[in-house]
Amino acid sequence: MNLKRYFSIYAALWKNSVTRETMFKGNFLLWILVEFLWFGLQLTFIGVLYLHTDNIGSWTKWQVVMLVGASHFIQQIFQAFFLVNCTNLSELVRTGKLDFLVLLPINTRFVVSFRQVDLGAFVNATSGAAVIAYAAHQLHYVPTVAHILGFLGLCLAGIVIHYSLMFLLATISFWTVRAQGIVWGYYNLFNIARLPDEAFQGPFRAIFTFAIPMLLVSNVPARVLTNKLEHFSSVLLLLGMAAACFVVSELGWRASLRRYTSASS
Amino acid sequence: MKKYRHVLNIGIQNSLTYRFNFLARSLFGLIPLLAMVYVWRTIYQGNSETKGSTMVGAYTYAEMVSYYLLTTIVDALTAVNEDDWQIAADVKDGNISQFLLKPIDYLWYRFCLFLSGRVTYMAVAVFPVAIFIACLHNYFVLPHDVVAFALFLFSVMLTAMLQFFMSYTMAMLAFWVLEVSTFIFILFAFEYLASGHLFPLDILPAWLERILYFTPFPYQLYFPISIYMGKTSGNELARGLVIQFAWVCAMYLLARFAWKRGIKKYEAVGG
Numbered sequence: 001m002n003l004k005r006y007f008s009i010y011a012a013l014w015k016n017s018v019t020r021e022t023m024f025k026g027n028f029l030l031w032i033l034v035e036f037l038w039f040g041l042q043l044t045f046i047g048v049l050y051l052h053t054d055n056i057g058s059w060t061k062w063q064v065v066m067l068v069g070a071s072h073f074i075q076q077i078f079q080a081f082f083l084v085n086c087t088n089l090s091e092l093v094r095t096g097k098l099d100f101l102v103l104l105p106i107n108t109r110f111v112v113s114f115r116q117v118d119l120g121a122f123v124n125a126t127s128g129a130a131v132i133a134y135a136a137h138q139l140h141y142v143p144t145v146a147h148i149l150g151f152l153g154l155c156l157a158g159i160v161i162h163y164s165l166m167f168l169l170a171t172i173s174f175w176t177v178r179a180q181g182i183v184w185g186y187y188n189l190f191n192i193a194r195l196p197d198e199a200f201q202g203p204f205r206a207i208f209t210f211a212i213p214m215l216l217v218s219n220v221p222a223r224v225l226t227n228k229l230e231h232f233s234s235v236l237l238l239l240g241m242a243a244a245c246f247v248v249s250e251l252g253w254r255a256s257l258r259r260y261t262s263a264s265s
Numbered sequence: 266m267k268k269y270r271h272v273l274n275i276g277i278q279n280s281l282t283y284r285f286n287f288l289a290r291s292l293f294g295l296i297p298l299l300a301m302v303y304v305w306r307t308i309y310q311g312n313s314e315t316k317g318s319t320m321v322g323a324y325t326y327a328e329m330v331s332y333y334l335l336t337t338i339v340d341a342l343t344a345v346n347e348d349d350w351q352i353a354a355d356v357k358d359g360n361i362s363q364f365l366l367k368p369i370d371y372l373w374y375r376f377c378l379f380l381s382g383r384v385t386y387m388a389v390a391v392f393p394v395a396i397f398i399a400c401l402h403n404y405f406v407l408p409h410d411v412v413a414f415a416l417f418l419f420s421v422m423l424t425a426m427l428q429f430f431m432s433y434t435m436a437m438l439a440f441w442v443l444e445v446s447t448f449i450f451i452l453f454a455f456e457y458l459a460s461g462h463l464f465p466l467d468i469l470p471a472w473l474e475r476i477l478y479f480t481p482f483p484y485q486l487y488f489p490i491s492i493y494m495g496k497t498s499g500n501e502l503a504r505g506l507v508i509q510f511a512w513v514c515a516m517y518l519l520a521r522f523a524w525k526r527g528i529k530k531y532e533a534v535g536g
Binding site for chain 2: 024027030031033034037038041044045048049051052053054055056057185186188189191192195196198199200201204
C-alpha cells in the first residue's frame with residue numbers, strides 16, 4: 001500500500017465532490033436546513049423531557065444536551081465520509097457498476113467507501129460542536145485539553161463503529177437486491193445512540209452494548225468530555241468494540257465480494 | 266368505481282413484493298419505540314423516588330407507554346410510506362402524461378395505491394406489533410369506552426386522508442422544483458414534533474399546545490389517540506372532529522389546485 005498514492009486519489013475524489021455540490025447550491029443549503037431542523041427537534045425533545053424531571057439516571061439536563069450534541073457531531077462526521085457511499089453500494093451491485101470499481105488498480109473497499117464526500121454534513125457537525133460548547137457553558141464546566149483530545153479520539157472510534165456496521169449491512173446487497181431497506185433500518189438505530197445509557201437495563205442494554213454498540217458510540221465520548229466516566233473500562237470497551245466491528249465488516253466484505261457476479265452484461 | 270377496485274388490487278399485489286422490506290421496517294421501527302419506553306420508565310422511577318409523584322403531566326406510566334404503542338398503530342394505519350416520492354417521480358419523469366389521456370383520475374388512482382400500501386403494511390406489521398404489545402400488555406390501556414373507540418376509528422380514517430392529501434400536495438412541488446425531497450423532509454420535521462410523534466402534546470406548556478392546534482399537525486396523529494384514551498371528549502371532541510374534517514377538505518382542495526396549476530406548466534419531459 002502506497003499511502004501517498006491513496007492520499008492523492010482521495011484528494012481527487014474530494015475535488016469531484018466539491019464540483020458536484022456546487023452544481024446544486026440551493027439544494028445543498030436546503031439539506032443543511034433539514035439536518036438543522038432535525039437536530040433542533042432532538043433538542044426540543046430533551047427540553048420537554050426535562051420539563052417533567054430533573055434527571056434521567058444520573059444525567060442532568062445539560063449533560064444530556066451535551067450527549068445529544070456529541071451524538072449529532074459523530075453522526076454528521078460519519079455522514080460526511082461514509083453514509084452516501086454505504087447506501088450507494090446496493091445500487092452499484094444492482095446495476096453492475098461495481099465492475100468498474102473492482103477493475104481499478106486500488107483497494108476496492110477503499111474506493112467504494114470513500115467515493116463521495118457529503119460536504120454539508122461538515123457544516124452540520126459544527127452545529128453539534130456549538131451545542132456541546134453551549135451545554136458546557138451552562139454546566140459552568142471547562143474541559144481540559146486532555147478531555148477534548150480524549151473526546152475526539154473516542155468520537156473516531158464511534159465513527160468506525162457506525163461505518164463498519166453500516167458497511168456490513170450494505171454488503172448484504174450481494175445476497176439480496178433489497179438491502180437498501182436494511183441499511184436505512186440501521187439509520188433508525190442512531191436514535192438510540194443519543195439517549196443516556198443509564199435509561200436502559202437488561203437484555204436491551206446488553207444487546208446495544210455488546211452486539212450493536214449503539215449505547216457506547218456517543219455515551220462514552222460524552223462521559224469523557226463531561227468528566228462523568230465511572231470506569232475506565234468503558235473506554236477500553238468502546239475501542240475494543242470498534243476494532244471488533246471493523247474486523248467483522250472486513251470479513252463480511254471479503255465473503256460478499258467473492259459472491260459478486262455482476263449484472264446483465 | 267370498478268376501475269379503482271382494480272387499482273387497489275394491483276396495488277396490493279405490487280406492495281406484497283415488498284413484504285420483507287415492510288417487515289424489516291416495522292421491526293426496526295420497534296427498537297426506537299422500546300428505547301422510548303425505557304427512557305420514560307427511568308423518568309417515572311426517578312420522579313417517584315425524588316418527588317413521590319407517579320404522573321407526568323396527566324399521564325400515568327401505563328398511559329404513557331400506551332400512547333407510544335398507539336402512535337405505532339395509527340402510524341401503521343395512516344402514514345404515507347413512499348407515495349410522495351413516487352408521485353414526485355411520476356411528475357418529474359413525465360409518467361403522468363398517460364393519466365392525462367386515460368379516463369382515470371390521478372389523485373384517486375394514487376389514493377387507491379396508498380390504501381393498498383397501508384393494507385399490505387398492516388397485514389405484515391400486525392405480527393411484530395401484536396407480539397410487542399402482548400409483551401407490554403400490562404401497560405396497554407383499553408379504549409376509554411365503546412363510543413370513544415368508534416370515534417377513534419373514524420378519526421383515524423380522516424387522519425389517513427389528511428396524511429395523503431398533504432403528501433400529495435407536497436409532491437406537486439415537483440412541477441416547479443427539481444428536487445422535492447428536501448421540502449418533504451422539512452415538512453416531515455415539523456410534522457414529527459407537532460403531530461405528537463415524539464411525545465404527547467398535552468405535556469407541552471399549555472400556550473404551545475394551543476398554538477399547535479392552529480395547524481393541521483395534531484390531527485395527523487395526536488388527536489385520534491387522545492380520543493382513544495378519553496383525553497378528548499364531549500364538545501371538545503365534536504369540535505375537534507369538525508376541524509379535522511375541515512382540514513381534510515382544505516388539503517383536498519389544495520391538492521386539486523396544485524395539480525391544476527402544475528398541469529398548466531407541465532412539459533412532459535421525456536414523455
